[in-house]
Amino acid sequence: MAIMVDKNSRIMVQGITGRAGAFHAKRMIEYGTNIVGGTSPGKGGQTVEGRPVFDTVNECVRETGADISVIFLPAAFVKEAAIAGIRAGLKTVVVIPEHIPIHDMLLVRKEAVAHGCTVIGGNTAGIITPGEANLGIMPDIAFKPGRVGTVSRSGSITYYIANTLTDAGYGETTCVGLGGDPILGSTFDEILAKFEADEKTKAVVLTGEIGGVYEERACEQISHMSTPVIAMIGGIFAPPGKRMGHAGAIVEGKMGTAKEKLDALAEAGAHPAKTFLDIPNILKKLGV
Amino acid sequence: MRLYEFEGKELFNRLKIPIPNGRLAESPAEVGKIANEWNKPLVLKAQVLTGGRGKAGGVKVVNNPDDAQAVATELFALKIKGFPVERLLVEPRLSIQKEMYVGITIDRVNYKVVVIASSKGGVDIEDVAAKTPEKIFRKSYDIDEEFYDFDAIELAKQIGLPSQYVKEASRIVMALFSLFKKYDAKMVEINPLVLTAEDTLIAADSRISLDDDALFRHPDLAEMGIEKRHEEGEMTPREQQAKEWGIPYLDLDGNIGMFPGGAGFGIMGNDFIHYYGGTPANFMDSGGGPSPERLARMLVLLDENPNVKAIFGARFGGISRCDDFAKGVIMFLKEHGLTKPMVTRMTGNVWQEGVRLFEEAKKENPELFAHFEFHGIETPIEEIAKRAVELASEQEGGK
Numbered sequence: 001m002a003i004m005v006d007k008n009s010r011i012m013v014q015g016i017t018g019r020a021g022a023f024h025a026k027r028m029i030e031y032g033t034n035i036v037g038g039t040s041p042g043k044g045g046q047t048v049e050g051r052p053v054f055d056t057v058n059e060c061v062r063e064t065g066a067d068i069s070v071i072f073l074p075a076a077f078v079k080e081a082a083i084a085g086i087r088a089g090l091k092t093v094v095v096i097p098e099h100i101p102i103h104d105m106l107l108v109r110k111e112a113v114a115h116g117c118t119v120i121g122g123n124t125a126g127i128i129t130p131g132e133a134n135l136g137i138m139p140d141i142a143f144k145p146g147r148v149g150t151v152s153r154s155g156s157i158t159y160y161i162a163n164t165l166t167d168a169g170y171g172e173t174t175c176v177g178l179g180g181d182p183i184l185g186s187t188f189d190e191i192l193a194k195f196e197a198d199e200k201t202k203a204v205v206l207t208g209e210i211g212g213v214y215e216e217r218a219c220e221q222i223s224h225m226s227t228p229v230i231a232m233i234g235g236i237f238a239p240p241g242k243r244m245g246h247a248g249a250i251v252e253g254k255m256g257t258a259k260e261k262l263d264a265l266a267e268a269g270a271h272p273a274k275t276f277l278d279i280p281n282i283l284k285k286l287g288v
Numbered sequence: 289m290r291l292y293e294f295e296g297k298e299l300f301n302r303l304k305i306p307i308p309n310g311r312l313a314e315s316p317a318e319v320g321k322i323a324n325e326w327n328k329p330l331v332l333k334a335q336v337l338t339g340g341r342g343k344a345g346g347v348k349v350v351n352n353p354d355d356a357q358a359v360a361t362e363l364f365a366l367k368i369k370g371f372p373v374e375r376l377l378v379e380p381r382l383s384i385q386k387e388m389y390v391g392i393t394i395d396r397v398n399y400k401v402v403v404i405a406s407s408k409g410g411v412d413i414e415d416v417a418a419k420t421p422e423k424i425f426r427k428s429y430d431i432d433e434e435f436y437d438f439d440a441i442e443l444a445k446q447i448g449l450p451s452q453y454v455k456e457a458s459r460i461v462m463a464l465f466s467l468f469k470k471y472d473a474k475m476v477e478i479n480p481l482v483l484t485a486e487d488t489l490i491a492a493d494s495r496i497s498l499d500d501d502a503l504f505r506h507p508d509l510a511e512m513g514i515e516k517r518h519e520e521g522e523m524t525p526r527e528q529q530a531k532e533w534g535i536p537y538l539d540l541d542g543n544i545g546m547f548p549g550g551a552g553f554g555i556m557g558n559d560f561i562h563y564y565g566g567t568p569a570n571f572m573d574s575g576g577g578p579s580p581e582r583l584a585r586m587l588v589l590l591d592e593n594p595n596v597k598a599i600f601g602a603r604f605g606g607i608s609r610c611d612d613f614a615k616g617v618i619m620f621l622k623e624h625g626l627t628k629p630m631v632t633r634m635t636g637n638v639w640q641e642g643v644r645l646f647e648e649a650k651k652e653n654p655e656l657f658a659h660f661e662f663h664g665i666e667t668p669i670e671e672i673a674k675r676a677v678e679l680a681s682e683q684e685g686g687k
Contacts, residue, residue, distance in 0.1 A: 106430075160604060216397065235556075237562040
């Protein structure tokens with residue numbers, strides 16, 4: 001088992017004829033991901049990597065039975081694309097592009113909640129269930145099927161953590177990139193709940209970051225989970241008021257610092273890790 | 289990104305929110321000229337992109353216009369949280385009957401737009417909320433929900449405005465809500481909203497923060513000179529240079545140059561340096577799949593920074609391959625040359641090929657590699673951070 005995506009998922013790509021869409025569709029297919037088609041308005045009837053291209057998400061869903069979409073479109077088009085996917089009845093929409101306007105994401109989130117759809121991102125590296133499906137832009141090289149789940153804001157952190165888990169022999173069930181944008185389609189607690197319900201996931205590594213607001217929401221979830229959670233937070237030493245890379249990673253006056261976030265997570269029952277090398281040591285102690 | 293007060297007020301003016309009839313001045317002489325012309329009590333307000341201006345002495349009331357130039361000279365000499373004062377907003381002094389607060393912001397945790405108002409303005413709204421929550425109006429809205437006039441009137445009543453001002457106050461709050469939506473704001477504040485002795489309502493100060501990621505759909509802001517900028521303060525020359533090259537870069541106070549991969553590890557890597565007793569000189573993000581040219585430029589930024597004593601480099605080859613990373617570093621070594629000690633590590637996609645390229649280039653020209661230590665997957669990233677801290681302290685010690 002895994003969460004959110006597996007070998008039976010039927011995945012479509014919005015923006016499949018674009019440079020990034022076509023490139024990553026090919027990569028995902030090579031990994032064994034079940035890509036069933038894609039959309040590009042005005043290019044219906046064409047094919048990419050042998051998969052049919054449709055003008056609308058509705059058509060693609062009807063003809064291919066797609067239940068998950070990965071969006072590879074410029075930020076300005078994400079609001080339309082995501083809402084089209086949500087209203088077409090997709091279970092999950094993954095937003096790869098970054099810098100999605102905040103007001104747009106507020107609307108996307110509202111639509112997603114109303115239609116029971118899970119939106120991941122923007123600015124996510126994607127979701128991977130090793131050995132089954134790789135949605136997005138993550139390099140396969142870091143991942144091996146196994147028993148620990150990860151959820152992180154950042155792609156590069158996900159690779160380092162998965163690599164650590166793989167090297168230590170634990171492997172991963174599913175790795176979810178929550179995204180680096182300031183407003184995200186999903187929150188840590190929502191992904192943690194999915195891992196808690198997954199029998200194969202024996203522990204979860206959560207990585208937060210300065211500027212995030214969803215760590216606070218995670219605390220409540222962690223406090224009543226039976227699956228152990230290991231927590232890391234990036235930006236413990238970041239100076240206040242400075243924006244570091246991720247659009248979201250800025251310490252605003254009223255917001256908790258990275259240190260306060262980590263303390264709160266620990267108080268809720270998470271096991272804090274400072275560096276990647278701490279993770280296998282903690283897992284060993286927990287008997288995972 | 290934050291706007292200057294005068295920029296915020298220009299937007300207020302566009303939405304017909306009343307503002308004082310002010311003028312921008314760039315020198316004490318200009319202030320003196322305006323004071324002469326107006327010949328009435330003034331307020332001089334330093335224009336800086338940071339909070340706490342009042343506490344830092346950045347706002348001065350000038351009762352005698354003859355004093356204006358001298359007071360302006362003091363203000364122009366001021367540094368507010370390290371930021372120089374380059375412009376003053378000169379406004380006629382208001383006679384104040386009552387000061388209130390109105391603000392609209394985003395509750396990111398609950399995905400809502402929040403309208404907040406208080407009968408007490410000019411002070412920290414957080415303090416008022418904590419001490420006298422009953423004096424605060426607070427209501428949440430969905431992003432596509434309408435803000436109704438009756439809500440605005442209720443707001444005006446709640447912050448203690450007598451009936452005769454309620455309609456004008458609601459008009460101002462509705463206009464502020466429109467401004468928030470129209471310009472993709474993260475936060476808009478009128479603090480204080482002043483009821484003057486002449487019974488008029490006026491926005492005495494503006495604080496606006498916009499979403500940089502939505503600037504593309506507001507070309508009118510670019511015409512006003514409002515472009516992507518820091519949340520606080522102006523950019524340093526090096527940050528400006530990095531911006532021109534399209535590299536997300538920040539100057540920090542330490543002495544270790546950070547040459548990481550993506551943003552997430554850029555942030556975490558800075559923590560690692562601290563854990564081993566060092567301090568980073570910068571934050572940087574390579575972006576996904578950087579070209580060799582971009583990587584070389586990232587190194588130029590660090591090598592030419594006099595604060596940098598050692599460089600820490602890391603690459604997790606994903607879509608971007610480690611051989612491309614090595615090519616970028618070698619391009620820098622050949623074309624620019626490395627003057628600081630540097631330690632890097634590669635792992636992920638074809639890291640062995642990256643190491644092979646380094647070894648080949650080193651054999652060809654060992655001189656270039658005099659200050660450069662490279663590692664592959666066998667050395668944990670934590671060891672590399674530790675080594676960078678060592679190299680930097682050796683340099684500092686050797687002085």
